[in-house]
Amino acid sequence: MSLATLHVRKTFEPDRLRSILVASPNWLGDAVLALPVLANLRRSFPDARIALLVRSWLSPLFRSLPFVDELVELPRTGELIWAATALRKRGFDVALLLPNSFRTALISRLAGIPHRVGYMADGRGSLLTVGVRPSSGMVLHQADAYLGLLRALKWDSWLRPTGFLLPPESDAEAEKLLTESGLSPDVRVIGIAPGASYGTAKRWPSERFAEVADLLADRLGIVAILFGSPQEAPLTRAVHERMHGAAINFGGRTSLTELASLLRRCALLLTNDTGTMHLASALGIPCIALFGPTDPHRTGPLGLGHQVLHDPPACSPCRYRNCPIDHRCMQALDVERVVAAAEAVLTRSPLTAVANVRRTPxxxxxxxxxxxxxxxxxxxxxxxxxxxxxxxxxxxxxxxxxxxxxxxxxxxxxxxxxxxxxxxxxxxxxxxxxxxxxxxxxxxxxxxxxxxxxxxxxxxxxxxxxxxxxxxxxxxxxxxxxxxxxxxxxxxxxxxxxxxxxxxxxxxxxxxxxxxxxxxxxxxxxxxxxxxxxxxxxxxxxxxxxxxxx
CATH class of the missing domain: 3.40.50.1000 (HAD superfamily/HAD-like)
Known part of the structure; x- marks a missing residue:
């Protein structure tokens, strides 16, 4: 059954498309979840020129992708004037708008792109030439929601590639950063992402992250690497100060490509519902994902080998950035349960998850x-x-x-x-x-x-x-x-x-x-x-x- 309804104001011939502009989401996690859209677009249109409209800070995520021919960076200021002048000169045939914002649709309209496809949201229906309205009551993962635009157009939307983000030299970059921090190449490490940019409601208590890291260090000889944005540096510092075992605090100290390089060095990532979680899962790194106010059916890590821990109370899911009561959704996740989940991942064979998938003729x-x-x-x-x-x-x-x-x-x-x-x-x-x-x-x-x-x-x-x-x-x-x-x-x-x-x-x-x-x-x-x-x-x-x- 079709999951969406098309509102068509102007049709086009897909076989005549020569240039496609894809507007990327602006958050790290959403941008990662949009990667399958690019892979499927390339499959459907192998000869078309595919450009990605992206914020400059997210550009490194896409530079090594084989699915994108060009990155078009949004200017930091004056983007509407830029759209009506510089972007208009590019002459794109169609724009695929992944963000649901009115402003994204307005940019594509000012750029004179004749065909504009996106979800009917934020009052922007009149700016779209093909609007997509999803069926009500459907609970879709965010990655499937983005792919839903392709499904509505009857284009390929099933491919889910992983492990394609980084250039070959990235492993050497990670080892250099770890060596400079005093860590030898043979030490096994895990990543910890204790933050969440949306707000404190999505964060597990920092002292529990520290306790889990210490227990894993004592039992398995693991060294923890702390990750966080510059705004989360005080949080990663607080976790680090509570820890007794060896750890490296990279909070606020890595670029996006350095973050990805270091993640690929990790045996697992212990994380809240974060963009770092999605980046790790796209790299094939198993995640212990701690969920509370958000729904893992919508934003959980994709791929094999992850463990999602979630004990939702009656008030979950919610949209609060900061819990107005007792944060019961995250408080319900105890330390031993998280340690047990991490041990299960760390002590299994790296090929176990793949081997458990038996292919059938x-x-x-x-x-x-x-x-x-x-x-x-x-x-x-x-x-x-x-x-x-x-x-x-x-x-x-x-x-x-x-x-x-x-x-x-x-x-x-x-x-x-x-x-x-x-x-x-x-x-x-x-x-x-x-x-x-x-x-x-x-x-x-x-x-x-x-x-x-x-x-x-x-x-x-x-x-x-x-x-x-x-x-x-x-x-x-x-x-x-x-x-x-x-x-x-x-x-x-x-x-x-x-x-x-x-x-x-x-x-x-x-x-x-x-x-x-x-x-x-x-x-x-x-x-x-x-x-x-x-x-x-x-x-x-x-x-x-x-x-x-x-």
Whole structure:
């Protein structure tokens, strides 16, 4: 189901975009959480010039990114005049506005950017040419909220890269800083970020940070590194003064790149809900994240290996910068619990989190003509009819240990013959019919685009329309698929081409368009399927027989 509604005042052709300006958030944590947007934009528009509009103090975060061609720094003063003059000369085709502020939209409007996309917020709807209104009641992580702009435009929005922030020389920079502080390279260190720029409500008591650091030093020989902004230097100094064990106080003493370099040297980061936490998680550093007034479902660390400690009272979440009562949300987190969480991270193998993610082989299945009878251009739940034997085939594949992932072109959405909601409802009806006969599928991915026909925002030459590999790549990423042991099954030439592009074995079923497809493949000289079978049940039998033991 779509999670947002578009308010379109002016359409554009995505395939004609040559230059894209992305307005970055202004806070460190939000800027880090916006990085997946840039990665997905680059995937969707590999040939476009992508520029990032950013505050100067955040520029170092983005300088080594492969997804951005240029950084455009906002001036410290006179930004509206600058937008109407210098920025206007740049001639960007579209602006993607990640901050929800009126001022960001005004800057893009004054810059004369013809297409401006952002959320309908802060009274700026009239400044947007494509406004996005998220569905009410949805609790989204902030990273997903930013990606929601791409999802609303039907652009790629699933890639979540990590560990790409720093240049190669950063490790040497970190070691130099630590050596100058008297720390030898073989000493194991953890980071501690006791501050929170939003206010004291998000801060765990400073004396407890000191106590945790001392206990870990006594039990595991750990040295703590304290991090904080210049404004938080008094806080890191207070924590340092309370500690009895070895520690290095870098509070107020690091640039953004130095902070990132030192974080990558840490075995973990003990932190409140901070921008430093998000920077660490983006670098692949496990976090012990202490949450109180904020919701970790919205702003928790992304990735594997983190431990979020959160005992929310009835008054949490809240928006207070300073707690007006007894700060019970943070007081509830005791020292021993935090120490135990840190010990669990520090004593496990570095590969444990990755090893615990077991990849599973999958069968990537076309739908119409393979699982159900062809239903034509007009889609309706009442027209769904499973092909005889399809439910049994899916059951056998599941019992053999395969994920059953449906990947389907649904250009009828682009043409206006169906809505995305109708596609979902119709597929749900198919699942009900299959379930009645013991069949199941594990996931459904479909492409709503068409390269030449249809309406905004669905008309575009995308990466997900088969035989392009985008749907399979997304499914493999999100479902933890072992591609080396996977197959493609379908009745169309596009399915065989898809398998060939991914170097996967394919099975052509002779239901649907299968016989016509076989003739076309022979006439074109391939690519020929690894196996041709009467129907999906025959394909399942062939695949199961080929599976090696274990």
């Amino acid at each position: 999958a069968i990537f299945l076309d739908r119409d003509g393979t699982i159900n009878e062809e239903i034509g251009a007009i889609q309706h739940p009442d027209r769904m009819r499973p092909i005889p034997g399809a439910a049994e085939a899916l059951k056998r594949l599941g019992e053999a240990g395969y994920l059953r992932i449906v990947v389907s072109n649904q250009a009828r959405v682009a043409r206006g013959d169906a809505t995305e909601e109708l596609v979902d409802v119709t597929h749900q009806r198919l699942l009900e019919l299959l379930h009645a006969d013991g069949g199941e599928t594990d996931a459904f991915y479909y492409c709503p685009h068409h390269p030449r026909e249809g309406r905004f925002p669905y008309r575009r030459d995308c990466l997900c329309r088969k035989p392009n590999p985008g749907l399979v790549q997304q499914a493999a990423y999100e479902q933890q698929v072992d591609l080396e042991r996977s197959y493609v099954v379908g009745d169309k030439v596009s399915d065989m081409l898809l398998a060939n592009r991914l170097d996967l074995p394919s099975v052509l079923v002779l239901t649907g368009y299968g016989r016509e497809s076989l003739e076309r493949l022979h006439a074109a000289g391939g690519p020929m399927p690894a196996c041709t079978t009467k129907d999906l049940l025959g394909a399942a039998e062939w695949i199961v027989q080929r599976r090696s033991p274990g």
